[in-house]
Amino acid sequence: MSGKTRPVQSTGPKSWSPAQEAEIVEIVARYPTRKAAIMPVLWLAQEHFGWIDLEVMRLVGRTLDLPPSHVHSVASFYTMFKKQPTGKYLIQVCHTLSCWLVGAEQIVKHLEQTLQVDGEGNSADGLFTLMRVECLASCGSAPMAQINDDFYERLTPDLMDQIVAALRAGKPAPQPYVSEWVHPARPV
């Protein structure tokens, strides 16, 4: 509930592509009510439009026969629905207890410096948005960050530099450890 809230902007009328309309029909069929499709449809909208502005909320409302106010209440309840645009890469560093115990603050400070982020968390080049977030269920591979849809784990400032450099160069970033459920031996 907490965090910065500011009015959601509007960026002009929105519509679905025919392919998306077909996907929405398929999504709606999974649930007993049209309303229940709101979260998957908001995800689809975010994937397509980048973020959820007022026009997107109106579109989702029309699509599912819901008042725009209901779409607004749901979209604003869930933190992962973006109510404002972000850089191409959204870097969300976990700073909850288990990550904090093993150096999350160091990762955040390192990123703040190397990306030269402003008060909103946007990097000087506009490519990255840096956010602190609460526990992402990666405590055994802490410290960690989620970048867009992927987890980057057992981070060090050096590894973070490699990841940022790869993303800047448009190359696949090193993404170790997602499948390794036990850390073999962590250095002190």
Add this chain to the structure above:
Amino acid sequence: MASFPKILTANWEIPGSHTLAAVQPHGAYSRLKAVFAMTPTQVTDLVKASGLRGRGGAGFPTGMKWSFVPPPEKRGGKPVYLLCNADESEPGTFKDRYLMWMDPHLLIEGMIIASYALGTRKAYIYLRGEFKFVQKRLDAAIAEAYAAGFLGENIQGSGFSLDLYSHLGAGAYICGEETALISSIEGDKGQPKLKPPFPAVEGAWKSPTIVNNVETLAAVPWIIQNGPDAYKAIGVGKSVGTKLISASGHIKRPGVYEIALGYPFKDFIQNECGGLLRGEGFDRLKAIIPGGSSVPIMTKEEVLRSSFDYEQLSTPMDKGGPGTYLGSGGFIVMDDTTDLVVALTNLLRFYAHESCGQCTPCREGCGWMYQILERTSRGESTVEDLATLKELADNIYGKTICFFGPSAAMPVQSFLLKFKGEFLERIGALQAGAV
């Protein structure tokens, strides 16, 4: 650890264990035949007899929960829904993520069996929004199960049909609470609902609904195959079977481990976790949180005499126990480099951020507790502030719709009770002789 069969992680070492081709030779879906030969009630009775308890945190007997669903003649034609709680968000907990990542077919099979027992025709897996990468793998496994005839119409000629879908949350811790999860999947804000009615009677879409954790459902196929007595033979007292423990913090080998319930903490830390990150033996151990961030903290002395045992852990302090809970098995180890005042502040920032805002004591109280703790971290609180902090926690506990309130209160109450000296020292009260 005495030897015990791996129930939840048996397939994890198999290359490509997330695919049907890899796990079918190891028994995936082989239990369905026996299940379809039983009546749904017999399946529920078998799970009841096994002593399996909910692995999400509450530890409620699973078979008993299933038996709360009204029989078909008393449902008024309403369907029954099964919702798998994969909204794994309790700080310190990351087991369900690996279970779904390493062996999604085990969960799917468990859900087919549970759905058969409950009379469910449509089931959903509610994943936390950050698990999009897990959802992709899970969806691929669901598609494989459909293609092989384990999902869909008339499964294996049994006459039983089931559709299974994944559903992605969007970053709200509260949706792990079962009635909030129901609100969320219904398309509303994820806010908890008053009980009664209990979901088993009136849940999602006003129909009987069972919400079970990933790990709970994944234990069911083994119980069917080996029988309730074999399951009950593992563990101690009413804490039977195996449990996934998510170990994190100041240990050499953090990760997910399957243990037999009853296993002593000190052995777990030494043998599985590779010991503490620093020091010799337990000399640098300060505290652990044994079951996810919401459960009361334990002192070193309590840790060394405790084990993974629901009953032993929940024994109150005045009866000689540690007064905590096994919870989700999120085992957070803290050594003597840990500033517990800042650690608690960190946790209360989490609760203040995640309160759904519905109940005043929780919505306001979590923020106030966080503010006082922030001040305390900087050494700017007074003894009276600490008293206010405790009073706030005591007044949130038990005065909210759901268990989030108590979950935020318990860390505050237990840190202040068990590590009071650190708090007093931080604000200079000990030095000033104010207490």
